[in-house]
Every structure is written in C-alpha cells, then in structure tokens.
Amino acid sequence: MPTPKLFSPGPVDVSPETFAAMSHTMIGHRGSDFEQLYSSLQPGLKEIFGTERPVFLSTSSAWGVMEAALRNLVQKKVLCLCCGAFSDKWIDVAKKCGFEAEAIQVEWGEAIDPEVVRAKLSEGGFDTVTFIHSETSTGVLNDLEAVSKVVKSFPDTMLVVDSVSSLSTVDIDMDKHGIDVCLAGVQKALALPPGLALFAVSDAAMARAKTIENRGYYFDFHEFAKNDKKNNTPTTPCISLLFGLQFMLSEIAKEGFAARKKRHAKTNAMIHAWGAKHEFELFAPEGHRSFALTCFATPENFDLSAFIKELKTKYNFLINGGYGKIKGTTFRISNMGNETEATIQELIDAMDDILAK
Numbered sequence: 001m002p003t004p005k006l007f008s009p010g011p012v013d014v015s016p017e018t019f020a021a022m023s024h025t026m027i028g029h030r031g032s033d034f035e036q037l038y039s040s041l042q043p044g045l046k047e048i049f050g051t052e053r054p055v056f057l058s059t060s061s062a063w064g065v066m067e068a069a070l071r072n073l074v075q076k077k078v079l080c081l082c083c084g085a086f087s088d089k090w091i092d093v094a095k096k097c098g099f100e101a102e103a104i105q106v107e108w109g110e111a112i113d114p115e116v117v118r119a120k121l122s123e124g125g126f127d128t129v130t131f132i133h134s135e136t137s138t139g140v141l142n143d144l145e146a147v148s149k150v151v152k153s154f155p156d157t158m159l160v161v162d163s164v165s166s167l168s169t170v171d172i173d174m175d176k177h178g179i180d181v182c183l184a185g186v187q188k189a190l191a192l193p194p195g196l197a198l199f200a201v202s203d204a205a206m207a208r209a210k211t212i213e214n215r216g217y218y219f220d221f222h223e224f225a226k227n228d229k230k231n232n233t234p235t236t237p238c239i240s241l242l243f244g245l246q247f248m249l250s251e252i253a254k255e256g257f258a259a260r261k262k263r264h265a266k267t268n269a270m271i272h273a274w275g276a277k278h279e280f281e282l283f284a285p286e287g288h289r290s291f292a293l294t295c296f297a298t299p300e301n302f303d304l305s306a307f308i309k310e311l312k313t314k315y316n317f318l319i320n321g322g323y324g325k326i327k328g329t330t331f332r333i334s335n336m337g338n339e340t341e342a343t344i345q346e347l348i349d350a351m352d353d354i355l356a357k
C-alpha cells in the first residue's frame with residue numbers, strides 16, 4: 001500500500017508529473033542553464049504575488065524567511081498579529097532573535113481586527129508588523145487589504161505578510177497593498193515537495209535592511225538582490241525543486257490564474273457543503289474563511305480519531321486532526337494544489353461512506 005494521499009494542509013499531494021519535472025538532469029548553478037531556469041520563473045511568480053519586484057528563491061522552509069524578515073527589518077519593536085498556531089509562534093521567534101516584541105492576540109478561530117491594530121500602532125515604538133494572511137491552523141483568512149491599509153498609514157512601519165497557504169489560491173496584490181515582505185513556502189498551495197520558500201521585498205524594506213548591521217549572510221536581502229541581478233541565488237539552491245516550480249508555474253499559466261482561483265473557491269465550497277450536510281460547524285467566522293483549506297469544530301461525541309483512521313486505512317486518504325492547542329477539537333481538510341472537483345468528490349464520497357455506518 002502506498003502512503004496515503006494527503007488532504008492535510010501541507011505538505012499536500014504532489015503529482016507524478018511534478019516529480020517527473022524534478023528529475024531533470026542536474027545543472028550547475030553558476031552558468032547559463034541556471035540563469036535561464038531562474039529567469040523563466042519570474043513572470044509566473046510575479047503574477048501570483050502581484051508584484052513588479054523580483055521574487056527571491058530561498059532554499060529553506062517558510063520559517064527561514066519569516067525569521068529573515070525580522071533580522072533584515074527590525075530596529076525598534078515588532079508587533080505580531082496573532083490568531084493561531086503559526087501567527088502566535090512568530091512572537092516567540094522574534095523574542096528568540098533578541099527583538100522586543102508585542103502581540104495583538106485574538107482567540108483562535110477569530111480574525112485580526114484592523115482597528116485594534118490601528119490603536120496599538122498609535123501607541124508608537126513599532127517599526128515592523130508580522131501578519132499571516134491565511135492562518136492555516138484555524139482556517140481563518142485575515143483581511144489583507146484592510147490590515148495593510150492600517151499598517152501603511154503609519155510611516156516607516158514595515159508590513160511582513162506570510163501568504164504560505166493563500167498564495168495562488170486568492171489575489172495577494174503585494175504592490176497594490178504596499179506589502180514590504182511577502183513570503184510563502186511551496187509545499188502548500190503550490191503542491192511541491194517542501195524545501196523552498198519564495199519571497200519579494202519592497203524598495204522601502206530594502207532601504208531599511210541596508211541600515212541594519214549584523215543581518216547575517218544566508219538570509220541577507222541584499223545578497224538575494226545582488227544575485228538576482230545575475231539571475232542567480234546567493235548560495236546553491238534546491239535546483240530540482242526549481243524545476244518542479246517551473247513545471248507548476250507552467251501548469252498555472254495553462255489553467256489561467258483566474259481559473260485556478262475559481263477552482264479553489266469551488267472545491268472549498270464543496271467541503272463546506274459536505275460539512276453542513278453532516279452538521280459540522282466551521283471554525284472560522286463567516287467572511288474570514290480560507291479558500292485553501294477548511295477547519296471544522298469536532299462535534300461532541302464524534303470519534304474523530306476513528307474517523308480519520310478509517311479514512312486512512314480503508315481509502316488511503318489523510319486529513320488532519322487539528323493543530324496545536326486545537327488538536328482533536330478541530331479537524332482540517334485541504335483543497336490546495338492540484339485538487340479538482342472530481343478528486344474532492346472522491347474524498348467526500350469516502351467520508352460519506354464512513355459516516356453512513
């Protein structure tokens with residue numbers, strides 16, 4: 001029996017075609033073959049980020065760049081907007097890096113209120129804000145436009161946006177919203193194996209980074225910018241994953257970004273409808289729900305672990321039984337990456353089968 005097909009929110013299922021693209025013969029990273037590979041990625045990446053800026057390639061997971069953003073930008077104090085496992089962890093990471101940091105903490109399952117952000121920033125002293133667009137642990141999609149507007153109304157305040165589980169499922173519009181650092185890992189909505197993070201940096205953030213001493217080497221934004229001018233990366237990148245990314249971007253171009261977003265909205269709605277039929281309540285509030293995954297509250301007297309186990313052993317499908325402090329009391333289903341109405345229907349049929357007993 002192969003390992004189960006992943007319907008958990010990251011890593012997600014990787015297609016055989018993607019793996020085939022990744023098994024390209026190896027190339028050196030200081031030569032024209034690599035430069036061509038690098039530059040071929042830029043138009044597709046710029047489209048999904050919504051930027052005219054170069055998109056940098058980091059051989060790390062998303063957290064590498066999340067930490068890097070702090071190390072390149074913070075001079076005074078960080079404000080972390082916390083509403084779930086990933087956004088909550090960012091303040092711990094800031095403190096571990098030795099920065100002064102404060103949090104706006106909302107209940108898990110709620111969204112960030114832009115007016116609370118405005119009130120906090122008005123107290124003064126902050127120069128960087130961390131924000132997670134789609135909080136993957138709770139299924140909450142925060143209001144990127146409204147929060148950006150508030151943060152950008154405070155001069156010299158950098159906005160760092162984690163779009164790990166939203167990139168390519170909805171518009172990000174980095175330039176339009178004035179996002180200073182936008183980052184994502186590839187193992188979520190881009191359906192690649194883990195190990196690569198993508199990010200873009202505004203002019204203002206590049207200027208800020210220049211004033212920061214001791215921002216290190218591996219994640220120095222200026223090292224990335226300098227090498228980008230030569231269609232290259234500071235250090236040896238995960239070349240096989242970049243061939244995989246090239247393939248995924250060609251798939252997105254073929255499907256069309258607009259059609260891709262529609263597909264995610266449709267498959268996400270299918271999961272919502274399935275939940276409604278079985279009276280599973282959505283964990284995220286109306287109007288703030290991710291289109292990439294669904295988080296349900298586990299009903300009392302529902303044997304979640306038996307359900308997940310049967311889905312895995314009988315159908316070889318894996319969903320997720322909750323993350324962090326809401327493990328068990330919630331469960332999550334991903335519709336990211338390559339899932340279609342047909343494959344989501346297969347999952348729904350399998351889950352219905354189990355529930356019918």
Ligand SMILES: *Cc1c(COP(=O)(O)O)cnc(C)c1O
Nearest residue numbers: 010061062063086136164165185
């Ligand atoms: C998965 C995820 C991360 C973690 O990324 P790593 O690849 O483990 O570093 C960070 N933020 C969000 C929103 C995620 O969903």
